[in-house]
Amino acid sequence: xKVAVAGANGLIGSNLVRALRARGDEVVPLxxxxxxxxxxxxxxxxxxxxxxxxxxxxxIVNLAGANIGAKxxxxxxxxxxRESRLQATRALVESMRAATRRPRVFVSASAVGYYGDRGxxxxxxxxxxxxxxxxxxxxxWEEEAARAEQLGVRTVLLRTGVVLDRKDSALAKMIPPFxxxxxxxxxxxxxxxxWIHIDDEVGLILWALDGSVRGxxxxxxxAAVRMKEFASALGRALGRPAVLPVPAFALRLAxxxxxEVLLGGQRALPRKALEGGYRFRFxxxxxxxxxVLARPASA
Numbered sequence: 001x002k003v004a005v006a007g008a009n010g011l012i013g014s015n016l017v018r019a020l021r022a023r024g025d026e027v028v029p030l031x032x033x034x035x036x037x038x039x040x041x042x043x044x045x046x047x048x049x050x051x052x053x054x055x056x057x058x059x060i061v062n063l064a065g066a067n068i069g070a071k072x073x074x075x076x077x078x079x080x081x082r083e084s085r086l087q088a089t090r091a092l093v094e095s096m097r098a099a100t101r102r103p104r105v106f107v108s109a110s111a112v113g114y115y116g117d118r119g120x121x122x123x124x125x126x127x128x129x130x131x132x133x134x135x136x137x138x139x140x141w142e143e144e145a146a147r148a149e150q151l152g153v154r155t156v157l158l159r160t161g162v163v164l165d166r167k168d169s170a171l172a173k174m175i176p177p178f179x180x181x182x183x184x185x186x187x188x189x190x191x192x193x194x195w196i197h198i199d200d201e202v203g204l205i206l207w208a209l210d211g212s213v214r215g216x217x218x219x220x221x222x223a224a225v226r227m228k229e230f231a232s233a234l235g236r237a238l239g240r241p242a243v244l245p246v247p248a249f250a251l252r253l254a255x256x257x258x259x260e261v262l263l264g265g266q267r268a269l270p271r272k273a274l275e276g277g278y279r280f281r282f283x284x285x286x287x288x289x290x291x292v293l294a295r296p297a298s299a
Contacts, residue, residue: 003027004029004030005028007088007109008029011168011198012198028053054095055099060103062109062145065081065084066080078133089108096148106154108148108157110138111161113138115135116130117264122269124268125215125217156213158217160219162196163196163201164282171292178235182244183244185230187227189245191226191264192226193230194221194266200219200280203278204217213272216272223283229285233289
């Protein structure tokens with residue numbers, strides 16, 4: 001299988017590229033700043049040579065977009081978050097339209113933020129979107145990706161939770177406070193924390209590429225936990241207490257509007273994956289954290 005990966009140097013993209021190559025697939029890595037001869041420089045804001053690299057691929061995986069946790073959410077950065085995703089997705093769909101031979105499948109990233117803060121309500125792929133900034137962004141993002149279906153390309157909208165990995169991840173930012181004995185839950189700790197091990201995130205993408213699933217696909221562990229439970233598990237894995245909560249007001253001062261994403265949550269369940277026969281490697285949080293933390297930070 002020949003697969004193009006947009007955002008190939010990111011957290012998920014780099015792991016996906018390794019997994020694809022390990023099983024013998026040919027990969028076309030699309031990146032902003034190529035560092036290797038096999039990488040293709042792309043700019044979704046302008047038609048360029050990269051579009052020719054996609055002609056004839058069997059699948060495209062879209063993981064491109066500005067990191068939502070990289071900066072405080074100013075109005076300017078919110079525009080960057082939105083435009084980076086919509087422009088990239090639109091450009092990839094237009095490349096399919098222009099291709100001599102279109103891909104069979106398009107897997108495009110989204111997030112469980114699609115659902116907004118739902119309290120204790122269980123949400124699945126059939127649940128309607130929320131009403132906050134991130135929910136609205138995910139809805140627009142998915143609408144751009146779904147245009148590929150009109151071209152006869154099976155399209156999967158991957159609604160990902162918090163990815164557990166040691167490098168360049170939300171988990172990586174949580175570890176230092178815990179190691180310094182000042183870790184704990186965020187806010188009340190009662191909000192749901194939808195997580196997924198990096199190996200299952202990659203596994204679900206491969207499953208989506210190879211199978212017949214289409215439409216929304218929740219990429220979360222079936223073992224849903226609350227933030228307080230997640231903090232306790234991380235404390236156990238690191239041999240540290242998890243008793244110092246991060247107050248909501250302090251979080252809002254530190255990160256602005258993005259705090260609402262962290263203070264809310266989704267009790268998301270991967271119904272399609274389970275019903276479709278995907279077998280999660282990590283459906284126990286303690287085991288998932290131990291495995292991730294045992295990996296070298298530079299891996």
